[in-house]
Amino acid sequence: xxxxxxxxxxxxxxxxxxxxxxxxxxxxxxxxxxxxxxxxxxxxxxxxxxxxxxxxxxxxxxxxxxxxxxxxxxxxxxxxxxxxxxxxxxxxxxxxxxxxxxxx
Amino acid sequence: xxxxxxxxxxxxxxxxxxxxxxxxxxxxxxxxxxxxxxxxxxxxxxxxxxxxxxxxxxxxxxxxxxxxxxxxxxxxxxxxxxxxxxxxxxxxxxxxxxxxxxxxxxxxxxxxxxxxxxxxxxxxxxxxxxxxxxxxxxxxxxxxxxxxxxxxxxxxxxxxxxxxxxxxxxxxxxxxxxxxxxxxxxxxxxxxxxxxxxxxxxxxxxxxxxxxxxxxxxxxxxxxxxxxxxx
Numbered sequence: 001x002x003x004x005x006x007x008x009x010x011x012x013x014x015x016x017x018x019x020x021x022x023x024x025x026x027x028x029x030x031x032x033x034x035x036x037x038x039x040x041x042x043x044x045x046x047x048x049x050x051x052x053x054x055x056x057x058x059x060x061x062x063x064x065x066x067x068x069x070x071x072x073x074x075x076x077x078x079x080x081x082x083x084x085x086x087x088x089x090x091x092x093x094x095x096x097x098x099x100x101x102x103x104x
Numbered sequence: 105x106x107x108x109x110x111x112x113x114x115x116x117x118x119x120x121x122x123x124x125x126x127x128x129x130x131x132x133x134x135x136x137x138x139x140x141x142x143x144x145x146x147x148x149x150x151x152x153x154x155x156x157x158x159x160x161x162x163x164x165x166x167x168x169x170x171x172x173x174x175x176x177x178x179x180x181x182x183x184x185x186x187x188x189x190x191x192x193x194x195x196x197x198x199x200x201x202x203x204x205x206x207x208x209x210x211x212x213x214x215x216x217x218x219x220x221x222x223x224x225x226x227x228x229x230x231x232x233x234x235x236x237x238x239x240x241x242x243x244x245x246x247x248x249x250x251x252x253x254x255x256x257x258x259x260x261x262x263x264x265x266x267x268x269x270x271x272x273x274x275x276x277x278x279x280x281x282x283x284x285x286x287x288x289x290x291x292x293x294x295x296x297x298x299x300x301x302x303x304x305x306x307x308x309x310x311x312x313x314x315x316x317x318x319x320x321x322x323x324x325x326x327x328x329x330x331x332x333x334x335x
Contacts, residue, residue: 005142008309012149016156024159028169032161033286034105034262036168041279043272044111056203058159073202077155080201085151085193086144089186092136093144 013082020074024058025067105173105258105287106198107213109206116269121211124192127219131188138183138314146312147182151190153301154178155197162293170290173258175221176229176251177298180315181305184226191218212265220261221254225298228253229315238319240310244303247315251298255291259283 031039038044054061055073063069112120139147154174161169174194178187195213198204205213232246263280266272272279305313310320 004309005145005312008305008312009145009149012153016149016152019156020159024156027159027171028161028163030161030163030167030169032105032169032171033164033259033283033290034107037279037282037286038111041272041274041282043266043270043274043279044108053201053203055201058202058204074156074159077159077197077201078152081155081194081197082148082152084197085190086148088189088193089135089139089144089147089151092132093139093141095136 016078017075020078021071022067024074025070105171105213105217105262105290106195106205107209107216107262108203109208111206111209111271112212112265113269113271114208116265117208117212119211120209120215120265124211124214124219128189128192128214131185131192134185135183135189138186143182143186143312143314147186147190150178150182150187151193154191155194157297158194158198164286164289164293168286170255170287170293172294172297173217173221173255175218175258176225176247176254176294177301179222179226180229180247180250180298180302181313183314184222186314187222187226188218191221212262216258216261216265220258224257225250225254226315233316233319240303240306243306243313243316244299247302248295248299250295252291252295255287255294256284259287 030036055076058070058073058077059065060069060072063072154172154177157172157174159171161171164170173191175187175191178190181187182190192214195205195210195217199207199210199213229246229250232249233243236242236246260280260283263276263283266279267276270279302313302315306316311317
């Protein structure tokens with residue numbers, strides 16, 4: 001990975017951290033398209049969202065609802081997504097390397 | 105767009121989980137052709153970016169919002185199979201950690217938001233960039249259209265699933281009209297974010313945009329990136 005690619009990856013990750021950690025709290029909290037249609041047309045049954053996870057609904061359980069709780073939840077998601085995605089894709093790239101080498 | 109638990113009967117949810125799992129096995133095999141030491145970190149970044157962007161709901165009309173699905177963006181940047189995997193990673197994390205999308209609906213959500221979006225957006229993008237003049241503005245426009253088309257397509261697939269085993273009393277036609285109508289509006293946002301992001305990468309490192317890499321002039325490729333013999 002050369003320097004400009006590394007810079008580019010770093011800038012993209014920094015932007016993602018700002019989006020999930022800060023901007024997310026200020027995004028629209030209106031129901032999304034599916035939730036709107038479901039509410040208008042009586043789809044589905046009410047689920048118990050709160051019981052599912054300490055981070056359910058992008059809030060940290062036990063913390064006051066607000067930018068800090070939402071930001072922490074968002075950052076946790078960024079880290080978790082990054083760990084899983086970078087691991088899976090690096091593993092797949094290595095698996096390719098195990099095959100007969102492609103001409104470069 | 106995330107289906108929670110309780111929206112679909114058990115048989116439909118289970119069948120969708122099996123289809124999604126089978127599709128992911130194929131994607132894991134095929135993505136190896138798209139990934140190397142240079143593109144693997146890009147694919148990781150795309151997953152993180154899609155997760156973060158999905159948190160940013162934008163308003164579409166009164167009392168409704170939409171968010172990026174990201175299949176179009178991921179496919180254009182890192183390739184269709186890798187794109188499916190990137191969005192699937194996001195959906196898995198969202199269901200596990202945030203209860204955003206039910207665990208029983210994970211298969212349905214992966215089909216709708218990873219496979220359908222990529223299956224629509226990738227051909228739309230590739231047909232357009234091959235047919236149109238090779239220029240950043242046309243590629244950015246193609247990214248808009250690919251992103252736009254992917255969202256109502258995803259909503260239409262939801263309706264197909266609703267017809268098969270959805271919990272609700274309204275007719276399939278009513279649900280189809282409501283879903284596709286609402287998500288055509290959300291598709292405009294998807295198209296804009298997709299075009300903006302692809303345009304930004306094109307201006308910095310066009311060789312990192314998988315969907316146009318074969319269309320770049322040779323000297324650019326030779327100067328900045330080793331070219332692999334495979335697609």
